[in-house]
Amino acid sequence: MKKILVTGGAGYIGSHTVVELQEAGYAPIIIDNFSNSEESALEGIAAILGKEIPCYRVDCTDAVAMRQVFEQEQDIQGVIHFAAYKAVGESVAEPLKYYHNNVGSLVALLQVMSEFNVYNLVFSSSCTVYGIPDKLPVTEQTPVQKANSPYGNTKKICEEILSDLAASGAEMNSIALRYFNPIGAHPSARIGELPLGVPSNLVPFITQTAIGIREQVTVFGSDYDTPDGTCIRDYVHVVDLAKAHVVAIDRLLEGKVDKLEFYNVGTGNGNTVLEAIQAFELATGVKLNYKIGPRRAGDVPKIYADVTKATEVLGFKTTSTLEEAMASAWKWQVSLKESTTEA
Ligand code: UD1
Numbered sequence: 353m354k355k356i357l358v359t360g361g362a363g364y365i366g367s368h369t370v371v372e373l374q375e376a377g378y379a380p381i382i383i384d385n386f387s388n389s390e391e392s393a394l395e396g397i398a399a400i401l402g403k404e405i406p407c408y409r410v411d412c413t414d415a416v417a418m419r420q421v422f423e424q425e426q427d428i429q430g431v432i433h434f435a436a437y438k439a440v441g442e443s444v445a446e447p448l449k450y451y452h453n454n455v456g457s458l459v460a461l462l463q464v465m466s467e468f469n470v471y472n473l474v475f476s477s478s479c480t481v482y483g484i485p486d487k488l489p490v491t492e493q494t495p496v497q498k499a500n501s502p503y504g505n506t507k508k509i510c511e512e513i514l515s516d517l518a519a520s521g522a523e524m525n526s527i528a529l530r531y532f533n534p535i536g537a538h539p540s541a542r543i544g545e546l547p548l549g550v551p552s553n554l555v556p557f558i559t560q561t562a563i564g565i566r567e568q569v570t571v572f573g574s575d576y577d578t579p580d581g582t583c584i585r586d587y588v589h590v591v592d593l594a595k596a597h598v599v600a601i602d603r604l605l606e607g608k609v610d611k612l613e614f615y616n617v618g619t620g621n622g623n624t625v626l627e628a629i630q631a632f633e634l635a636t637g638v639k640l641n642y643k644i645g646p647r648r649a650g651d652v653p654k655i656y657a658d659v660t661k662a663t664e665v666l667g668f669k670t671t672s673t674l675e676e677a678m679a680s681a682w683k684w685q686v687s688l689k690e691s692t693t694e695a
Contacts, residue, residue, distance in 0.1 A: 353377060353378060353379035353428055353626070354378050354379065354398070354430075354605065355373060355379045355380075355425060355427060355428045356378045356379070356380050356381070356429060356430050356431070356432060356601055357371050357380075357381050357383060357421070357422075357425070357428050357430070357431045357432070357470075358373070358380050358381065358382050358383070358431075358432045359383045359384070359431065359432070359433045359434055359435035359457070359461065360383075360384055360389070360391040360412075360433070360434030360435035360436065361380065361381075361382030361383065361405070361407065361434065362382060362384040362386060362389040362390070362394055362407065362639035363384065363388065363389045363393070363434055363435070364389075364518050364534070364544070364545045364546070364590065364685070365385070365434055365476065365531070365534055365590060365593060365594065366382070366432075366434040366435075366454075367389075367393045367396065367543045368537075368538055368543060368578045368590045368591055368593070368594035369432060369434070369593075369594040369597045370382060370397055370405055370602075371400050371401060371450050371538065371543070371594065371600050371646060372399055372537070372594040372595050373432075373598055374401050374403075374405065375401070376598045376604060378476045378598070378601065378604075378669050380405055381406045381407075381408070381421075381428070382405055382406065382408070382436065382443075382494075383407075383410045383412060383418070384407065384408075384409065384410075384425065384435065385409065385410065385411040385412070385435070386409060387411075387437075388437070388438075388548060389546065390462070390546055391450070391484055392546075393479070393546070393571070394407055394578060394588065395542075396540075396542035396543035396553075397536075397542075397543060397628040398491045399540070399542045400538060400540050400542050400543070403463070406425075408421050409447070409529070410495050411510070412433075412458075412460060412461055413452065413457045413592070414460070414539045414624070415452060415460040415463060415464055416429060416484070416536070417578065418460060418461065418464045419464050422464055422465075422467075422468040422470070423468075423542065427543050428468065429470070429472060429605060430470065430472035430473065430474070430476040430601050430604055430605060431461065431465060431470060431472070431474070431595050432473075432476075432600075432601065433457070433458060433461055433473060433474065433475050433476060434476045434490075434524040434620050435457055435508070436453065436454040436457065436564050436672055437449065437450050437453050437503070438452060438478065438503060439503065439552060440503045440552070440650065441501075441552060442503075442572060443501050443502040443503035443504075443506075444501055444502060444593065447502035448684055450502045450503055450557065451505075451506060453586075454503075454506035454507075455506055455510060455513070456496055457601065458463070458510045458513060459513065459618075459666045461473075461552070462517065462524065463515075465524070466523070466524065466556055468520070469645065470527055471523050471524050472478060472525055472531060472601070472604035472605060473475075473514075473524065473526040473604075473662075474526070474527050474528075474597055474601060474604070474610075474684055475509055475510060475511075475514060475526055475527070475529070476505070476531065477507050477510065477526045477528040477529050477530045477531070477558055477614070478507045478530060478531055478536050479496075479527060479531065479532050479586070479616070479618070479657065480499065480500075480501075480507055481496045481499070481504070481507055481508050481511060481530060481673065482494050482496065482497060482502070482513070482655065483494075483496075483497025483500060484497070484638070484652050484653065484669070485497075485502075485655060486589055488621065488622070488655065488656060489524060489546040489586075489622070489657055489658040490616065490656070490657060490658060491616070491655050491658040491661070492530070492614045492616060493588075493616065494604050496508060496511070497614065497646050499503045500568070501650060509657075510528075511528055511614070514526045514528060515612060517612075518553070518611035518612040519694060521528070523602055523610040524611070525610070526604075526609070526612050526613075526617065527600040527609060527612075527614075528602065528612070528614045528615075529597065529600060529615055529617045530578060530614060530616050530617065530657075530690070531593060531595055531609050531617050531618075532552075532587070532588050532616075532617065532618030532619070532655070532657050533553075533585045533586060533587045533588065534584035534588055534589075534590045534593050534607070534679055535548035535555040535588070535589065535590065535678070536555070536589045536590050536676070536677035536678070536680040536681045536684075537590065537680045537681055537683065537684035538593065538670070538680070538684075539591070539683075540561045540591075541675075541680075541684045541686070541687040542687075543685070544590075544680075544681070544684030544685075544687075544688075545590075545681075545682075550566075553571055553629055554569075554585075554625065554628060555587075555628070555677075555678070555681050556680075556681075557569055557630075557666060557683075558625055558628075558629065558632050558640060558681075559632075559641075559681050559682055559684070559685035560685065561640060562632070562640055562682070563615045563640060563686065563689055564589070565684050566640060567641070567645055569629070569640060569641070569642040569644035570642070570643055570644075571626065571629070571643070571644050571645060572625070572626050572645060572646070572647055572648035572651060572652065573640055573644075573645075573647035573648065574644045575647070576653045576654070577653065577654075578653065578654055579597040579624065580624050580627070581624075581655060582622065582624040582625035582626050583624065583651055583652070584622040584624050584636055584653070584655065584656060585625075585628075585654075585655065585656065585658050586618035586619055586620070586621060586622055586623075586656035587623060587628060587674055587677060588617060588618050588670055589618050589670065589672035589676065589677040590671050590675075590677075590678070591672065591680075592619075592670035593617055593670075594667050595668070596615070596617045596662065596666070599613070599666045599667065599668045600666065603665075606640055613665075615658040615661055615662045615665070615666060616661065616662060617657070617659075617662060617668075618656060618657030618659055618670075619656075619657070619670045619674075620656065620658065620659040620670075621656060622655055622656030623674055624654070624656060627674075628674065629642060631674040631675050631678050632678040632681075634675055634678075635675040635682065636678065636679060636680040636682045636684060637675070637678040638682070658664075
């Protein structure tokens with residue numbers, strides 16, 4: 353079985369990808385510093401797969417420690433690099449933390465990969481690189497814009513690092529996946545999103561409100577130029593998103609990538625915040641306490657993906673509906689409550 357190193361493999365998207373990799377016949381190996389993830393994710397992965405996945409507690413900015421992992425594991429065939437900070441607001445308050453971690457880890461990783469002749473990388477990018485797009489849906493040709501947060505800028509800079517490396521002729525093949533809005537959880541409810549503190553993302557805020565941890569969801573703005581006035585996003589089920597990484601690794605290992613490719617990973621559908629809330633209510637039968645509030649600074653009014661390239665080149669298409677994703681997020685939230693009640 354081909355070994356694939358997954359940095360941030362105990363995190364939200366990482367843990368789901370580890371499961372999909374193993375189920376597709378790869379041997380995933382996790383690196384995580386557990387700064388924004390829990391050991392319980394490893395137990396969840398083991399419960400789903402019926403086996404434990406090797407995990408190194410290593411910080412990806414630490415090239416010395418990373419080298420030891422590559423030495424110990426030998427013949428790693430590819431790397432999927434998730435490890436990064438992702439809180440937009442925090443990145444505004446602590447930009448250096450974000451540049452150090454998100455940019456520093458990619459640079460260290462690329463150096464260590466080259467030393468060990470590992471030349472296949474999947475990088476976690478984001479639709480945030482498109483800023484406020486002029487035309488919708490966004491394709492991979494849509495111009496990248498100035499980032500509106502240090503977090504977004506780290507994604508843009510990391511893409512530029514990969515482009516510069518490709519232009520240098522260095523031996524490295526990469527796929528950058530530009531995620532739209534990942535939501536939901538594994539159908540087993542053994543792994544899912546574990547936000548630290550008060551969630552800033554919509555779906556964990558919805559599920560925590562519905563279960564009684566939070567009082568009320570505030571819908572950020574109802575005066576946007578959209579059918580119901582609330583922002584539009586492309587919500588993609590995290591299991592679908594995880595599968596996109598498997599096909600990206602397949603393509604790299606088949607030698608089909610010439611230096612660097614970019615793909616949007618979304619459903620191709622845009623939904624408003626109110627539609628997302630309605631989908632949650634329909635999927636779960638739970639009535640959500642929400643109110644309309646002011647706009648949140650920095651929000652993009654509307655964005656959703658053109659998925660033609662991923663469909664045609666990667667042969668990748670999402671299969672889950674918004675309701676299914678919401679139902680899985682809810683099942684996960686309920687299971688978290690049950691496990692804390694039992695403990
Ligand atoms: C943001 C980033 C994205 C990043 C993600 C990671 C931008 C433009 N997008 O996504 O790149 O990967 O965070 O965390 O920087 N909403 C409410 N009430 C809430 C929470 C959210 O109405 O309590 C609305 C937001 O206004 C938005 C939608 O729900 O329209 C989704 O918000 P969120 O889940 O925070 O994701 P993004 O801001 O799209």
